[in-house]
Amino acid sequence: MALAAIVEKGDEILFPGPTYPPYISYTKFFDGTPVAYETVEEEGWQPNVDDLRKKISKKTRALVIINPNNPTGAVYGKKIVKEMLDLAAEYNLLVLSDEIMTK
Numbered sequence: 001m002a003l004a005a006i007v008e009k010g011d012e013i014l015f016p017g018p019t020y021p022p023y024i025s026y027t028k029f030f031d032g033t034p035v036a037y038e039t040v041e042e043e044g045w046q047p048n049v050d051d052l053r054k055k056i057s058k059k060t061r062a063l064v065i066i067n068p069n070n071p072t073g074a075v076y077g078k079k080i081v082k083e084m085l086d087l088a089a090e091y092n093l094l095v096l097s098d099e100i101m102t103k
């Protein structure tokens with residue numbers, strides 16, 4: 001529903017790779033472009049914030065943070081989440097924070 005409300009044709013939506021697949025299909029359904037930012041297996045599947053920065057473009061509309069992520073189960077460190085939110089603020093991105101797997 002959030003994606004239905006915000007995605008316009010050509011918008012890029014950033015989400016973690018790997019991700020919960022409906023983020024990809026719903027972004028495409030609303031004519032947006034899904035863009036994955038890396039999460040690093042050797043680092044417990046934490047997001048690579050440098051890669052995330054590189055993937056932000058003029059078309060980027062929103063940043064999806066899934067914490068804990070599915071399917072990796074990774075819980076992101078506080079410092080990484082802060083860096084991601086700072087990036088979103090710097091580039092004026094909406095943040096979709098999916099914390100559905102939190103107890």
Ligand SMILES: Cc1ncc(COP(=O)(O)O)c(C=O)c1O
Nearest residue numbers: 020066067068069070098100101
């Ligand atoms: C990360 C994540 N977000 C959202 C959902 C969707 O949850 P629901 O089926 O309760 O809408 C799931 C379900 O597995 C999920 O893993």
